[in-house]
Amino acid sequence: MRYHFKIHKENQGFWAECLELSGCVTQADTREELDFNMQEALNLYLEEFEDDRFLAPQPNPLIRVDSHTVEVSVEPSIALAVSIRYQRIKQGLTQREAADQLGMKAIYSYQRLEKRCNPTLEMINKLVHLFPALSVDEVLS
CATH class of the missing domain: 1.10.260.40 (lambda repressor-like DNA-binding domains)
Structure with missing residues (x-):
């Protein structure tokens, strides 16, 4: 299961947002750190839900990977x-x-x-x- 993150470069580092999961965002000083943080943010978002009726959106197979959009695997x-x-x-x-x-x-x-x-x-x-x-x-x- 893979979700998509859009990566943004800023002066002091990077931040990324999951395109399918509203509010699933992370940041880092380096791209390597961002890769780790994206997986951690994704796993935490999916693992911690408010009640037993919450249904997270499924990954969107139509989103294409490019230089600013990456796939991140769920544990x-x-x-x-x-x-x-x-x-x-x-x-x-x-x-x-x-x-x-x-x-x-x-x-x-x-x-x-x-x-x-x-x-x-x-x-x-x-x-x-x-x-x-x-x-x-x-x-x-």
């Missing part, structure tokens, strides 16, 4: 959590309903999947059956 454990959450909300399920359909007794077990997660292959298989549009390839791209 895979966060990308998977975001994708699970996205599919649940798109299907109109509550966390409790999703947990029940996955055979989880405790809602907390499901809620962990919507945070930074590292599920087993068995759980990934269950998730793909519950959310057919969930793409592991997209998560890892």
Whole structure:
């Protein structure tokens, strides 16, 4: 999962803004530091949400990379959590309903999947059956 950042050069350094995620911005003195800060800002933005109904926009495949626009990869454990959450909300399920359909007794077990997660292959298989549009390839791209 990759989002796009527009990079701006200023006299004292650089700043960048994510084109798909309003308010996801960062700055740095050097371009190398900016690369690190863009990934950190992106991961934090996607990982820290206000409530269980927040749906972050998905990456826009129509945005083209050029000398001022770069792709930044989301950490895979966060990308998977975001994708699970996205599919649940798109299907109109509550966390409790999703947990029940996955055979989880405790809602907390499901809620962990919507945070930074590292599920087993068995759980990934269950998730793909519950959310057919969930793409592991997209998560890892």
